[in-house]
Amino acid sequence: MAHEVLFKPIKVGPVEIKNRLALAPTNTNYSDNHLVGDQTLSWYTTLAKGGLGLLVFEATPVSSEAAETSIYNIHHFWGPEHVPGMRRLVESVHSHGAKIFIQLSPGLGIQAAKRGSGVIPKAPSRVNFRMQAENMPESILKWFAGNPNMVMELEGEMAEELTEEEIERRISAYAQACILAVNTGFDGVEIHSPHGYLVHDFLSPRYNKRTDAYGGSLENRMRFLLRIISAAKEVIESRIALGARLSIDERNEDGIHFDEMRQVAMASAKAGLDYLSVSDGCYEQAKYFAPDEDGTMLEGAMGFKDVIDVPVMTPGLHNPDHAAAAIEDGKTDIVGLSRPVIADPEWANKVQNGEADRIRRCVRCNHCIFCLFNSRAVRCTVNRQNGQERFNLNRLLK
Ligand SMILES: Cc1cc2nc3c(=O)[nH]c(=O)nc-3n(C[C@H](O)[C@H](O)[C@H](O)COP(=O)(O)O)c2cc1C
Numbered sequence: 593m594a595h596e597v598l599f600k601p602i603k604v605g606p607v608e609i610k611n612r613l614a615l616a617p618t619n620t621n622y623s624d625n626h627l628v629g630d631q632t633l634s635w636y637t638t639l640a641k642g643g644l645g646l647l648v649f650e651a652t653p654v655s656s657e658a659a660e661t662s663i664y665n666i667h668h669f670w671g672p673e674h675v676p677g678m679r680r681l682v683e684s685v686h687s688h689g690a691k692i693f694i695q696l697s698p699g700l701g702i703q704a705a706k707r708g709s710g711v712i713p714k715a716p717s718r719v720n721f722r723m724q725a726e727n728m729p730e731s732i733l734k735w736f737a738g739n740p741n742m743v744m745e746l747e748g749e750m751a752e753e754l755t756e757e758e759i760e761r762r763i764s765a766y767a768q769a770c771i772l773a774v775n776t777g778f779d780g781v782e783i784h785s786p787h788g789y790l791v792h793d794f795l796s797p798r799y800n801k802r803t804d805a806y807g808g809s810l811e812n813r814m815r816f817l818l819r820i821i822s823a824a825k826e827v828i829e830s831r832i833a834l835g836a837r838l839s840i841d842e843r844n845e846d847g848i849h850f851d852e853m854r855q856v857a858m859a860s861a862k863a864g865l866d867y868l869s870v871s872d873g874c875y876e877q878a879k880y881f882a883p884d885e886d887g888t889m890l891e892g893a894m895g896f897k898d899v900i901d902v903p904v905m906t907p908g909l910h911n912p913d914h915a916a917a918a919i920e921d922g923k924t925d926i927v928g929l930s931r932p933v934i935a936d937p938e939w940a941n942k943v944q945n946g947e948a949d950r951i952r953r954c955v956r957c958n959h960c961i962f963c964l965f966n967s968r969a970v971r972c973t974v975n976r977q978n979g980q981e982r983f984n985l986n987r988l989l990k
Pocket residue numbers: 616617618619620650651695786837871881882883907908909910928929930931932960961964970
């Protein structure tokens with residue numbers, strides 16, 4: 593199949609992107625004590641050099657409160673100490689002709705707190721997550737079974753309810769981080785709102801039991817997200833792109849489903865988003881967010897595309913033929929790649945050069961996710977160079 597369609601430029605808000613291939617946000621645990629160090633810089637540079645038009649930098653908390661429950665070695669982005677590394681990163685990515693957005697998180701909600709660690713997550717309500725074997729990809733489950741000391745556990749710590757004052761602080765910290773993103777040179781901000789993290793927790797009737805203006809009706813459950821969008825938009829204006837990531841369906845029976853998520857997508861686009869990035873499920877339904885086959889999110893993406901008129905980004909397309917067909921058929925506008933480019937950061941260049949058959953294919957063993965869940969730096973079973981990019985100068989030099 594011809595793949596030219598993947599290399600047509602696209603405009604996202606004020607940003608011109610050279611092709612339809614993006615790094616879907618991918619937490620790496622590569623930070624140097626929460627700062628951008630050589631490994632982060634080299635990994636993202638390798639991906640930009642590998643031909644992706646857009647990199648969405650991994651989920652990044654906007655304040656110490658937003659970060660406090662993280663069990664991961666993630667990057668932070670709120671103080672002057674976080675800026676120089678991020679600026680080097682942006683410059684390096686730009687030097688290879690790619691654009692870079694940052695996925696900013698107002699908090700991790702019920703996720704990412706280790707049981708018994710004494711760190712209590714803050715969420716809309718007093719709830720926790722429980723991952724069940726039947727809802728996880730087998731490849732991930734087997735890691736848990738063989739590793740009694742996994743850092744991430746199958747059941748999360750019970751959360752404490754955020755007060756209205758704390759909600760206000762989360763929103764103003766978000767706006768501050770957006771100003772920082774503009775000043776650092778990022779081309780866009782993506783609101784981290786899928787997968788059972790804080791914004792998703794507010795949307796979901798399973799996780800949000802509030803009786804105030806942030807709970808109950810869909811209008812109330814959407815309020816936190818919509819306030820973040822408007823706070824972000826107010827400071828960003830049209831200088832850089834603003835997007836959000838939404839799970840098309842939480843997949844928990846008593847959670848938020850596709851019909852309501854479509855309404856969330858519509859209201860979010862109307863509030864000023866320049867694009868929408870789709871995902872699926874949540875930690876309790878991990879088999880949906882890291883699917884074992886291609887194309888599982890396309891129907892949901894189309895459902896969103898029917899009701900909004902901004903570009904949509906969709907992951908879960910490992911085969912370049914499937915990716916090209918999805919764009920050709922108008923099912924998505926941009927293809928987001930996570931595991932495929934961990935396996936082969938040259939994925940985009942190989943497709944563009946007619947060498948798709950030379951791509952080192954991701955085998956969906958989900959070792960990368962195991963590393964993440966275990967608070968280790970991401971590694972790949974088919975790409976032994978993954979995580980070592982800082983030592984590979986050939987990759988970095990043109
Ligand atoms: C190691 C790893 C880290 C991830 N980190 C994030 C993240 O920071 N934010 C996010 O929204 N999704 C994250 N995801 C989900 C991916 O963006 C993507 O939606 C998912 O892996 C499915 O796409 P794929 O089949 O191309 O891997 C992560 C996935 C992996 C494998």
